[in-house]
Amino acid sequence: MLGGWLRELSELxxxxxxxxxxxxxxxxxxxxxxxxxxxxxxxxxxxxNYFQCNKCGRYIPTQGLCVKCSEEEPPFLKAAAVGPYRxxxxxxxxxxxxxxxxxxxxxxxxxxxxxxxxxxxTDDIDIIIPVPLHGNKLQARGFNQAELLARxxxxxxxxxxxxxxxxxxxxxxxxxxxxxxxxxxxxRQAFFVxxxxxxxxxxxxxxxxxxTTGSTASECTRELLEAGAEKVYVATVATGIHxxxxx
Amino acid sequence: MTGCLKxxxxxxxxxxxxxxxYTHDPSLDVGFFSSQGYKDIYLLTCPLxxxxxxxxxxxISGEGGGKGTFAAGTLDQLLEGKIRELKxxxxxxxxxxxxxxxxxxxVDSNGHRRIFEYAPxxxxxxxxxxxxxxxxxxxxxxxxxxxxxxxxxxxHLLCLDNKCVRLPAIRPLGRNRFICSRCGQSDGVVPxxxxxxxxxxxxCENCLSMGxxxxxxxxxxxxxxxxxxxxxxxxxxxxxxxxLSPAQENASRALRQFVLQPEQREKLVWAACGxxxxxxxxxxxxxxxxRRQKVLFAIPRKDAVEEIVVxxxxxxxxxxxxxxxxxxxxxxxxxxxxxxxxxxxxxxxSSFGLVILDEIDAYPYNTSPMLQAGIMRAxxxxxxxxxxxxxxxxxxxxxxxxGELDCVWIPARYHGYPVPExxxxxxxxxxxMEAGDKIPESVINIIHETLExxxxxxxxxxxxVETGFRIARLVEKVLKxxxxxxxxxGWVQFCHSRDGNREEKLAAFRKGSYPILVTTxxxxxxxxxxxxxxxxxxxxxxxxxxxxxxxxxxxxxxxxRDYPTGKVWFxxxxxxxxxxxxxxxxxxxxxxxxxxxxLRPEAEFILERxxxx
Numbered sequence: 001m002l003g004g005w006l007r008e009l010s011e012l013x014x015x016x017x018x019x020x021x022x023x024x025x026x027x028x029x030x031x032x033x034x035x036x037x038x039x040x041x042x043x044x045x046x047x048x049n050y051f052q053c054n055k056c057g058r059y060i061p062t063q064g065l066c067v068k069c070s071e072e073e074p075p076f077l078k079a080a081a082v083g084p085y086r087x088x089x090x091x092x093x094x095x096x097x098x099x100x101x102x103x104x105x106x107x108x109x110x111x112x113x114x115x116x117x118x119x120x121x122t123d124d125i126d127i128i129i130p131v132p133l134h135g136n137k138l139q140a141r142g143f144n145q146a147e148l149l150a151r152x153x154x155x156x157x158x159x160x161x162x163x164x165x166x167x168x169x170x171x172x173x174x175x176x177x178x179x180x181x182x183x184x185x186x187x188r189q190a191f192f193v194x195x196x197x198x199x200x201x202x203x204x205x206x207x208x209x210x211x212t213t214g215s216t217a218s219e220c221t222r223e224l225l226e227a228g229a230e231k232v233y234v235a236t237v238a239t240g241i242h243x244x245x246x247x
Numbered sequence: 248m249t250g251c252l253k254x255x256x257x258x259x260x261x262x263x264x265x266x267x268x269y270t271h272d273p274s275l276d277v278g279f280f281s282s283q284g285y286k287d288i289y290l291l292t293c294p295l296x297x298x299x300x301x302x303x304x305x306x307i308s309g310e311g312g313g314k315g316t317f318a319a320g321t322l323d324q325l326l327e328g329k330i331r332e333l334k335x336x337x338x339x340x341x342x343x344x345x346x347x348x349x350x351x352x353x354v355d356s357n358g359h360r361r362i363f364e365y366a367p368x369x370x371x372x373x374x375x376x377x378x379x380x381x382x383x384x385x386x387x388x389x390x391x392x393x394x395x396x397x398x399x400x401x402x403h404l405l406c407l408d409n410k411c412v413r414l415p416a417i418r419p420l421g422r423n424r425f426i427c428s429r430c431g432q433s434d435g436v437v438p439x440x441x442x443x444x445x446x447x448x449x450x451c452e453n454c455l456s457m458g459x460x461x462x463x464x465x466x467x468x469x470x471x472x473x474x475x476x477x478x479x480x481x482x483x484x485x486x487x488x489x490x491l492s493p494a495q496e497n498a499s500r501a502l503r504q505f506v507l508q509p510e511q512r513e514k515l516v517w518a519a520c521g522x523x524x525x526x527x528x529x530x531x532x533x534x535x536x537x538r539r540q541k542v543l544f545a546i547p548r549k550d551a552v553e554e555i556v557v558x559x560x561x562x563x564x565x566x567x568x569x570x571x572x573x574x575x576x577x578x579x580x581x582x583x584x585x586x587x588x589x590x591x592x593x594x595x596x597s598s599f600g601l602v603i604l605d606e607i608d609a610y611p612y613n614t615s616p617m618l619q620a621g622i623m624r625a626x627x628x629x630x631x632x633x634x635x636x637x638x639x640x641x642x643x644x645x646x647x648x649x650g651e652l653d654c655v656w657i658p659a660r661y662h663g664y665p666v667p668e669x670x671x672x673x674x675x676x677x678x679x680m681e682a683g684d685k686i687p688e689s690v691i692n693i694i695h696e697t698l699e700x701x702x703x704x705x706x707x708x709x710x711x712v713e714t715g716f717r718i719a720r721l722v723e724k725v726l727k728x729x730x731x732x733x734x735x736x737g738w739v740q741f742c743h744s745r746d747g748n749r750e751e752k753l754a755a756f757r758k759g760s761y762p763i764l765v766t767t768x769x770x771x772x773x774x775x776x777x778x779x780x781x782x783x784x785x786x787x788x789x790x791x792x793x794x795x796x797x798x799x800x801x802x803x804x805x806x807x808r809d810y811p812t813g814k815v816w817f818x819x820x821x822x823x824x825x826x827x828x829x830x831x832x833x834x835x836x837x838x839x840x841x842x843x844x845x846l847r848p849e850a851e852f853i854l855e856r857x858x859x860x
Contacts, residue, residue: 023745038712038745087747100450100459139251140381140444142461145401 021107081239109152193227200228251463253294267313273352306336375471375598427451430617471598485529518657520802542602636793659845664811788820797829
């Protein structure tokens with residue numbers, strides 16, 4: 001194993017082979033995105049062929065609001081997501097969350113920042129707050145994936161991350177197999193704002209990895225608004241699809 | 248789910264004897280050792296993560312296992328001396344001096360009895376495996392075992408009883424140098440912030456795909472073959488569904504003999520593509536099973552695992568066989584025969600009396616020291632390995648030449664026809680084709696000959712995904728023009744490793760739903776089609792198409808009895824040594840098969856005709 005400076009020197013002489021930052025393949029990555037043609041194509045496919053709901057950001061076949069948002073408006077102002085929870089994004093999130101591949105947060109965070117810039121008003125955002133994990137889960141996993149993503153997004157959009165502002169006080173069971181109603185019940189009163197002063201009158205960007213039914217984002221938003229936040233935007237790497245993709 | 252456990256290094260002292268150890272709960276250790284006269288425990292360090300505590304313990308335990316005696320009234324001196332030794336080792340591992348202290352532990356020594364009752368269950372569950380605590384908890388959940396006590400307490404008592412081995416997941420080798428105990432790699436260990444141990448931790452990036460291996464975690468392993476030799480020998484016979492060819496029969500006998508004799512530990516099976524290697528191993532497997540040994544059949548690729556497990560289940564209907572790969576549901580099942588990808592083997596420890604490693608030259612096994620170390624660790628003490636390949640690496644060949652590795656040859660295919668020898672096509676205008684511009688006449692002729700002359704399907708191998716997309720489009724266009732008969736519809740498909748519809752496209756190609764499949768090296772192995780020719784485009788790209796890849800691709804052709812004389816073309820803008828080497832190896836194999844009398848009489852004419860060409 002080479003020392004740090006020696007490694008840097010060796011990389012100057014023999015630069016490392018560039019590879020796609022998301023899938024790791026040695027296909028030549030694009031200049032701006034750092035993604036290979038296949039990953040880029042896959043991510044672009046959804047934006048080229050479908051629309052995102054103007055409110056919650058889920059993929060829908062026509063422009064406007066999804067059925068859910070038109071029935072009941074979510075408490076947050078607007079949500080942004082890189083793409084649906086499929087293919088390369090699903091693999092990236094899985095690697096980050098369950099395999100502990102913290103490096104996956106970099107490309108995912110960068111993609112998310114691009115999306116935030118194009119979809120949300122970054123001037124309205126004062127702080128970024130990652131969705132918290134309960135202490136027990138944090139102990140077991142060793143890191144909070146939303147916090148890693150928030151750090152990357154913060155670096156790109158030049159806004160500060162507020163740590164330990166929003167906390168989770170109840171260790172709720174995993175939501176994977178729960179319905180929307182069960183999820184809402186599961187998360188009720190699970191979050192609280194630790195330091196009210198830091199959110200009062202601020203524009204908040206709430207950051208998470210996946211937006212499925214929106215229960216987590218809505219519950220966190222309610223807490224933040226109650227604590228005095230002026231407006232809350234939501235950004236997630238992946239989101240849901242509100243139609244059958246064959247439509 | 249728990250966070251990381253921290254351990255203190257200690258000295259357990261009796262009236263005149265002592266032993267070193269490390270524990271997360273001194274009560275367990277006092278309870279366990281009380282019958283041996285150890286009454287008190289003196290903690291020498293603050294609680295430390297396994298990556299620190301275990302190497303420190305090893306630094307004072309030495310060869311005697313940390314046991315010794317002391318004269319009456321010298322206990323304090325002994326403890327001071329041990330602290331000095333620990334501080335010496337700590338400098339090497341960059342552990343601060345503040346962690347060292349001498350503190351007598353307050354203990355309740357009766358709690359361990361109830362926990363120790365669960366030790367045999369845990370030992371049985373873990374037998375032959377090497378797992379992290381979280382994986383063990385998942386395994387217990389899968390087996391519906393609720394212990395009612397802390398899992399780590401049971402594991403700790405098993406370790407004290409020397410029935411389980413505890414390893415730090417990441418072991419320090421010196422200042423800023425670490426090695427991952429799971430994959431054996433040191434290059435990919437990097438610092439990370441960890442909320443579990445609350446500081447800068449380290450994890451291994453090489454084996455992240457198997458789950459995180461962190462400095463603050465321990466690996467637990469129980470060797471697998473301890474009691475098997477005591478079980479009575481039984482008779483296991485494979486149910487052979489196809490009769491073996493003379494070449495296969497020879498090899499099958501040699502492998503059975505290899506399992507029977509005690510001296511040799513490794514054997515290489517060098518077989519032509521499509522020679523029927525799998526069936527050749529069945530008698531060797533039966534012999535190992537007769538001796539109550541567990542058998543591992545490891546292959547680098549998942550689709551090959553799924554295919555081979557069916558054949559093994561058919562051959563051994565009364566033997567339990569499990570299939571392990573990334574998405575397998577049998578991950579925690581017990582069986583006598585395990586058919587697994589080389590990645591899943593990483594979770595076995597000293598478990599198998601016979602290991603059969605197929606496609607040893609295939610990616611990712613061939614380039615991964617981690618997987619290679621995993622296979623070695625999965626083999627039981629005294630266990631045997633059979634390596635199988637159509638294209639052995641230079642290293643294996645060197646070992647064979649030196650006489651270190653005995654080799655069994657299967658130079659002929661089961662149907663007795665020679666492997667199609669590739670025709671080298673040099674086409675200077677190929678770069679135009681790569682640009683998606685024009686398709687050279689020679690390539691059009693090959694496609695035409697295959698589709699309308701041989702009435703066969705055609706594999707077109709390309710070096711990269713980008714090229715594949717372009718070539719597929721171009722070939723589709725060409726099929727609409729003369730000399731083709733304006734072929735409309737989906738005649739050409741392209742598939743690559745990340746293609747979401749790969750399985751469907753391959754299944755349709757197997758069924759004969761379309762005639763041309765453009766693909767990357769992803770399809771170089773494992774596909775058997777009844778009537779297919781092979782065209783390797785840009786075969787001069789020798790970094791991608793090395794001789795072993797070319798031999799494998801050529802091996803897709805002529806595998807079935809219905810069309811044993813398939814055709815293979817390597818097309819490039821120049822000759823490369825890899826192309827020539829691949830052709831020469833195939834020729835040599837065919838010659839050898841002919842001379843050994845494994846080919847049909849008519850094969851002589853085929854070889855002679857090719858010789859004239």
